[in-house]
Amino acid sequence: MSQAHRVVIVGGGFGGLACARGLKRANVEVTVIDRRNFHLFQPLLYQVATGELSPANIASPIRSILQKQKNCQVLLGAVSGIDLETQSVHIDDRQIPFDSLVIATGSTHSYFGHEEWSEQAPGLKTIEDATEIRKRILYAFERANLATSEEERRAALTFVIVGAGPTGVELSGALSDVGHNMLSKEFRGGHPEELRIILCEGQPDPLGMYPPPLVKKSREELDRLGVELMTSSMVTDIQDDHVVVKHGDEENRIYTRTVIWAAGVRASSLGKIVADETGAETNRVGKILVNNNLSIGEHENLFVIGDLAFLKNEAGDPLPALAPVAMQQGSYVANLIKDRVSGNSGSSKPFHYRDRGSMAVIGRYAAIALVGKKKRQVSGIMAWFIWLFVHLMEITQFRNRLMVLFLWGWTYLTRDRSARLITGKLPRE
Amino acid sequence: MSQAHRVVIVGGGFGGLACARGLKRANVEVTVIDRRNFHLFQPLLYQVATGELSPANIASPIRSILQKQKNCQVLLGAVSGIDLETQSVHIDDRQIPFDSLVIATGSTHSYFGHEEWSEQAPGLKTIEDATEIRKRILYAFERANLATSEEERRAALTFVIVGAGPTGVELSGALSDVGHNMLSKEFRGGHPEELRIILCEGQPDPLGMYPPPLVKKSREELDRLGVELMTSSMVTDIQDDHVVVKHGDEENRIYTRTVIWAAGVRASSLGKIVADETGAETNRVGKILVNNNLSIGEHENLFVIGDLAFLKNEAGDPLPALAPVAMQQGSYVANLIKDRVSGNSGSSKPFHYRDRGSMAVIGRYAAIALVGKKKRQVSGIMAWFIWLFVHLMEITQFRNRLMVLFLWGWTYLTRDRSARLITGKLPRE
Numbered sequence: 060m061s062q063a064h065r066v067v068i069v070g071g072g073f074g075g076l077a078c079a080r081g082l083k084r085a086n087v088e089v090t091v092i093d094r095r096n097f098h099l100f101q102p103l104l105y106q107v108a109t110g111e112l113s114p115a116n117i118a119s120p121i122r123s124i125l126q127k128q129k130n131c132q133v134l135l136g137a138v139s140g141i142d143l144e145t146q147s148v149h150i151d152d153r154q155i156p157f158d159s160l161v162i163a164t165g166s167t168h169s170y171f172g173h174e175e176w177s178e179q180a181p182g183l184k185t186i187e188d189a190t191e192i193r194k195r196i197l198y199a200f201e202r203a204n205l206a207t208s209e210e211e212r213r214a215a216l217t218f219v220i221v222g223a224g225p226t227g228v229e230l231s232g233a234l235s236d237v238g239h240n241m242l243s244k245e246f247r248g249g250h251p252e253e254l255r256i257i258l259c260e261g262q263p264d265p266l267g268m269y270p271p272p273l274v275k276k277s278r279e280e281l282d283r284l285g286v287e288l289m290t291s292s293m294v295t296d297i298q299d300d301h302v303v304v305k306h307g308d309e310e311n312r313i314y315t316r317t318v319i320w321a322a323g324v325r326a327s328s329l330g331k332i333v334a335d336e337t338g339a340e341t342n343r344v345g346k347i348l349v350n351n352n353l354s355i356g357e358h359e360n361l362f363v364i365g366d367l368a369f370l371k372n373e374a375g376d377p378l379p380a381l382a383p384v385a386m387q388q389g390s391y392v393a394n395l396i397k398d399r400v401s402g403n404s405g406s407s408k409p410f411h412y413r414d415r416g417s418m419a420v421i422g423r424y425a426a427i428a429l430v431g432k433k434k435r436q437v438s439g440i441m442a443w444f445i446w447l448f449v450h451l452m453e454i455t456q457f458r459n460r461l462m463v464l465f466l467w468g469w470t471y472l473t474r475d476r477s478a479r480l481i482t483g484k485l486p487r488e
Numbered sequence: 489m490s491q492a493h494r495v496v497i498v499g500g501g502f503g504g505l506a507c508a509r510g511l512k513r514a515n516v517e518v519t520v521i522d523r524r525n526f527h528l529f530q531p532l533l534y535q536v537a538t539g540e541l542s543p544a545n546i547a548s549p550i551r552s553i554l555q556k557q558k559n560c561q562v563l564l565g566a567v568s569g570i571d572l573e574t575q576s577v578h579i580d581d582r583q584i585p586f587d588s589l590v591i592a593t594g595s596t597h598s599y600f601g602h603e604e605w606s607e608q609a610p611g612l613k614t615i616e617d618a619t620e621i622r623k624r625i626l627y628a629f630e631r632a633n634l635a636t637s638e639e640e641r642r643a644a645l646t647f648v649i650v651g652a653g654p655t656g657v658e659l660s661g662a663l664s665d666v667g668h669n670m671l672s673k674e675f676r677g678g679h680p681e682e683l684r685i686i687l688c689e690g691q692p693d694p695l696g697m698y699p700p701p702l703v704k705k706s707r708e709e710l711d712r713l714g715v716e717l718m719t720s721s722m723v724t725d726i727q728d729d730h731v732v733v734k735h736g737d738e739e740n741r742i743y744t745r746t747v748i749w750a751a752g753v754r755a756s757s758l759g760k761i762v763a764d765e766t767g768a769e770t771n772r773v774g775k776i777l778v779n780n781n782l783s784i785g786e787h788e789n790l791f792v793i794g795d796l797a798f799l800k801n802e803a804g805d806p807l808p809a810l811a812p813v814a815m816q817q818g819s820y821v822a823n824l825i826k827d828r829v830s831g832n833s834g835s836s837k838p839f840h841y842r843d844r845g846s847m848a849v850i851g852r853y854a855a856i857a858l859v860g861k862k863k864r865q866v867s868g869i870m871a872w873f874i875w876l877f878v879h880l881m882e883i884t885q886f887r888n889r890l891m892v893l894f895l896w897g898w899t900y901l902t903r904d905r906s907a908r909l910i911t912g913k914l915p916r917e
Binding site: 095096097113114115116118120122123126132133134135136150151153186187190197198201204205207241244245246247478479480481482483 | 524525526542543544545547549551552555561562563564565579580582615616619626627630633634636670673674675676907908909910911912
């Protein structure tokens with residue numbers, strides 16, 4: 060009896076899980092390897108950062124998700140090397156052999172060479188990032204409450220968010236809502252009128268990937284929420300008690316105790332290992348250039364999918380770093396492997412991304428969206444409901460879907476936010 | 489206009505909150521000070537440790553709880569000193585003046601002079617303790633899954649819980665349930681038959697505060713759950729890869745990777761500050777001996793309530809460290825202060841604990857309980873339902889009550905445990 064074809068998938072995000080599930084009925088042995096024991100629904104991570112949802116509401120153990128899939132096993136571990144000669148990946152001192160390898164470890168945030176800023180300005184990629192940011196936000200309100208001078212209080216109530224892409228916009232909108240609400244209802248002398256949320260963007264516009272009418276809408280919504288938008292503005296320094304923002308020739312010092320980084324991304328660290336071992340080309344942020352069937356160079360059984368892969372669409376534009384792209388790529392590679400295993404090598408069509416639209420939420424009942432193939436522009440409460448519906452449908456597990464629906468309903472009806480816990484070590488003065 | 493009487497309450501646990509709420513309609517200014525921004529429902533903490541509930545399900549921000557109470561403000565901070573001369577408490581460099589002071593900071597765990605064990609054997613008192621234990625438990629299963637030798641796997645699947653009081657018994661029962669379930673359903677080759685849960689107790693019996701028939705029941709239930717009970721057994725050493733247990737003259741070495749401390753308690757650190765400043769007597773674990781109206785020595789406006797207070801009942805037995813005791817003491821002191829403020833000094837009856845019973849849960853559908861004034865003994869599924877009902881009724885906030893009911897229903901119907909996230913830093917080899 061010949062051994063079944065072994066597929067090793069590194070990364071249990073949207074791409075990796077889609078690939079594993081796509082192989083459900085195939086005659087293969089699937090191994091999913093991840094450093095974490097859970098899949099994270101990243102589009103809602105900002106709601107953990109603002110205390111609207113708990114970590115468990117947007118994360119599900121990978122073992123639970125794949126529990127019923129008989130041909131699949133899950134390993135917890137960090138891949139430290141890839142060995143093409145023995146066709147295996149390394150976890151610590153263990154070797155896991157593969158016949159096909161799918162790398163789907165995504166991206167992390169980048170400080171554009173200013174790694175020293177990571178302490179003062181945490182980014183938002185992991186559950187730990189989100190609970191750290193939640194702690195800093197909530198602690199800033201407490202610090203303002205304890206402040207003995209107006210200066211100190213104003214600095215504590217000033218928040219700077221760097222980067223006005225979807226994450227930065229979502230965060231500032233939610234922070235405005237949470238902040239005004241808490242300061243007026245839960246603090247005696249909370250000074251909600253002193254709350255400043257400054258959203259800083261190097262480009263001329265927020266959400267620059269959207270068409271001008273939607274960008275205009277998002278500017279209006281941010282304004283309505285009291286978010287101060289500084290475009291064409293670069294952050295040039297971040298210290299414990301202030302940031303420096305450069306706009307043209309003018310440099311401004313903003314006194315703040317809370318800075319959140321929502322600017323650059325770069326490839327996850329496995330990217331470099333893959334590039335070194337395979338000789339694959341990478342782009343400027345370390346993403347791996349893949350063939351149009353998502354394999355790397357001459358290595359027909361090595362695939363890179365999701366945020367770690369760099370691929371252009373038919374029009375020559377790079378594919379966006381979105382969950383639907385990763386999921387479609389995961390399914391595509393699963394089908395390719397199935398075809399190869401069953402000896403059906405006819406279906407060698409290149410990967411094609413079916414763009415069903417994209418959206419960004421701005422605040423309560425406000426979002427912008429491009430819907431469907433025709434990219435119809437929608438904004439306001441209608442876009443918000445589309446956003447809500449799409450995200451609820453996408454949440455991986457049934458239980459979490461119910462739970463998130465329940466929590467959202469509750470939160471929006473009552474503005475109650477019980478997930479607002481300051482956990483971990485408290486910051487020192 | 490004379491200033492309102494200022495009541496400062498240190499600690500937002502069961503006792504502190506009951507006191508604050510008892511002063512709701514009084515002509516006083518209440519300040520609640522806590523190091524954490526949330527109230528913790530400690531009786532369910534063990535369910536966070538086993539991944540059945542999330543931190544936010546058993547914790548509520550103190551600000552939310554007291555949001556509607558107009559005469560109450562909340563301060564986040566650690567009290568570093570008490571100054572009787574100026575009648576104020578210190579938070580960092582701030583002084584908070586009081587007319588009445590209520591100390592309700594509870595207890596923490598004690599290693600009986602073996603503080604070096606805290607690293608290998610975390611206790612279960614805080615949310616961080618619970619997520620740390622959850623991480624260790626889940627990581628142990630993953631370690632067993634990755635083990636390259638049977639020895640290594642068996643050590644990873646051996647859990648030692650020190651102390652068979654309510655916490656130790658609850659933890660071992662829940663761990664047995666979670667462990668057998670996960671190993672058989674979610675791991676390929678999970679070896680549930682190798683799972684060992686050893687519950688170690690220095691006394692001759694588990695749950696020794698209960699009458700013999702209930703102790704017998706709890707032994708039977710633990711046995712049914714496969715928990716290995718070692719009574720009259722002292723832990724004499726804890727290392728990274730083993731513990732040493734002494735039973736009579738016999739010393740046994742147990743190879744294990746996960747040890748949980750559920751043995752001793754001692755007074756919280758504010759206890760020493762209070763004792764030093766007031767000259768109050770303390771018992772052997774640092775609890776403060778209080779007068780029968782819960783004040784300290786000659787200090788009529790200084791009160792200690794809850795776990796930090798040491799007081800005997802009419803029969804000469806120390807009051808148990810239970811939430812109902814703390815809550816009744818909080819209400820008692822609130823009434824005392826109200827009477828004094830309104831000049832009604834007649835009601836100087838000593839504090840009397842109305843014992844409505846107590847209970848301990850052992851596992852799924854199994855508990856023991858003493859119910860009502862007559863202390864009727866109940867065990868098995870009936871006691872479990874009483875336990876469930878009482879805890880649901882006691883959970884502080886409406887939202888959490890609904891949420892916990894929903895989660896429990898779901899968990900018990902499906903055995904799904906989505907809160908099983910390994911967060912924080914992963915342990916090194």
